[in-house]
Amino acid sequence: MQVTETLNEGLKRGYNIVVTADELAAKVDEKLVEARPEIEMKGFRKGKVPMALLKKQYGQRLMGEAMQESIDGAMSKHFEDSGDRPAMQPAVKMTNDDWKEGDDIHVEMSYEALPTIPEVDLKKIKLDKMIAKADEASVDEALANLAETAQDFADRKKGTKSKDGDQVTIDFLGKVDGEAFEGGAAEDYPLVLGSNSFIPGFEAQLVGVKVGEEVEVNVTFPAEYGAENLAGKDAVFECKIKAVKAPKAAEINDELATKFGAEDLAALKGQISERLEAEYAGAARAVQKRHLLDALDKMVKFELPPSLVEAEAGQIAHQLWHDENPDVQGHDHPEIEPTDEHNTLAERRVRLGLLLAELGQKAEIQVTDAEMTQAMMNQARQYPGQEREFFEFVQKNPQMQQQMRAPLFEDKVVDYVFELATVTDKEVSKDQLQKAVEAMDDE
Structure with a gap:
């Protein structure tokens, strides 16, 4: 040879x-x-x-x-x-x-060829770690939101017409061609108007009704309706209005707490506080990671493979175009040319990607099978009832595995660098943390 x-x-x-x-x-x-x-x-x-x-x-x-x-x-x-x-x-x-x-x-x-990555003295990096505590106002706001989701209904004043969002209690009897059909009748049925739980057009016709009224609701069953004998058929529902109730937030008390699995209100507040502080910690880590990447980007310069930059710039331009044109689902669209801004961002991403990969390799950082399995389980939850199929798809698709492994690897390398860098705790308010997050998004 x-x-x-x-x-x-x-x-x-x-x-x-x-x-x-x-x-x-x-x-x-x-x-x-x-x-x-x-x-x-x-x-x-x-x-x-x-x-x-x-x-x-x-x-x-x-x-x-x-x-x-x-x-x-x-x-x-x-x-x-x-x-x-x-x-x-x-x-x-x-x-x-x-x-x-x-x-x-x-x-x-x-x-x-991949370039030679220069050595970096990670101990010279100085970072602030923002720490925000959940204050009483934030906990109370979260409690109020929970109460909204656990809303109850109270009778409206006698003679008041129903509004969208109200709960009406009805007796109804449905007929097609004048004949009642199986499953088309109920008594004392609580229906929230606007919930879209009934046939399209049904609930809208019950807006503006009062207790004691009898109303005929005319609808057409969808063509793809589950019962073939009703699919596409016109129907009339005879409805008697027995109650009209307005939504109201649940009271913030021990009873509300038990609905959300807590022993009492104090315990629920404690859980909310922990959840908020976990959210704050996640946001603070994102800010700290951005500052780390900014520092590394300034510290290290080396030649970049043009093919990687070109591919990354094309991907950035393509993704941003779809973000700006959400109605276009497929890829049948004009060719998208990356701009100078896209190329600059691509250079940063490629440089930092190669640097983090080098740091991780030298530190012998690896993503374990257990970590991959956990990541797969987390993502599988997005497909209820199809978790098994998702697992099998990932197991047979090396490219998908790499897409899932890459962010896990990057986060482990970032944590490794955090341990070596000089990190100073900095207590901040929720608003200060929010401003830091917004500033990161604006860059």
Whole structure:
């Protein structure tokens, strides 16, 4: 095998690789020797077929495999000898298209090498860790929100018309073509107007009714309705209004606390306080991480593989375009050209990504199987009833696994750097923390 360098500019590399005909023939012979013990042929005992006959019978078929393995082996040996790590999959092309058996193989290989990452003295990094406590006002606000979600209903003044959001108690009887149908009747049914729990158009016709009224509600069952005998049919519901109730927030007391699994109101306040402070800690970590990345970005400069920057800029531009055009779900849209702003952001992301990867590798940081399983479980919860299918999909999809593993790895590297950096606790108010988060989003 001969390897000749043809390009060495910055991070760009180019090589001509020649695999000789003798090397290729030896590879084919090696494969035949390996397979020979299991080959049977008429007139010969198993494993005793002459090599010349095997080569005539199977040599052509094995040549393609031998060529691919020889090229792959030449590339692997090159990377092992040179120490280069390609930024992306190398471009490989066989140049002698008129190749025939007995010829050498000529291959062109080109790639961009990952740069050498300079050493960073992480102990020189100085960061503030914002600590915000849950004050009484914040806990009370959260309690009020909980009370809203646990709303109750109270009778409206006699003669008051119902409004959207009210709860009306009704007796109803549904008919299609004048005939009552199964499941179309109920008594004392509490229906919240605007909940969309009934057939489209039903609830809107009960806005403005009063206790004691009898109302006919005319609706059409959806074409895809579950009961085939009702799908697409016009129906009339005879409704008697028995109560009209306005929504009201639940009272903030021990009874409310028990609805949310707490022993009493004091215990519920304690749980809310813990949850708020966990949210504050998450926001504070995000701010601290941003400040860390800003510091690293200023400390370290090195040449970046153009292909990685170009790919990242394209991805940023594409994502931002979809954010600005949420109605376009697919990718049938005009080509999106990255701007200078996109390219600048891409350079930062690529630089920091390579740096964090280098730091993690040197520190021997790894994402454990348990951490991956936990991440998969967390994401699977977004697909109720399809958790098993999601797990199987991830297990069979290496690219999806990498997408899930990458943020876990980055967070572990960031925590590692936090431990080495000089971090000072800084007590702040919720508003100060919020301003810091908003400032981060505005950058």
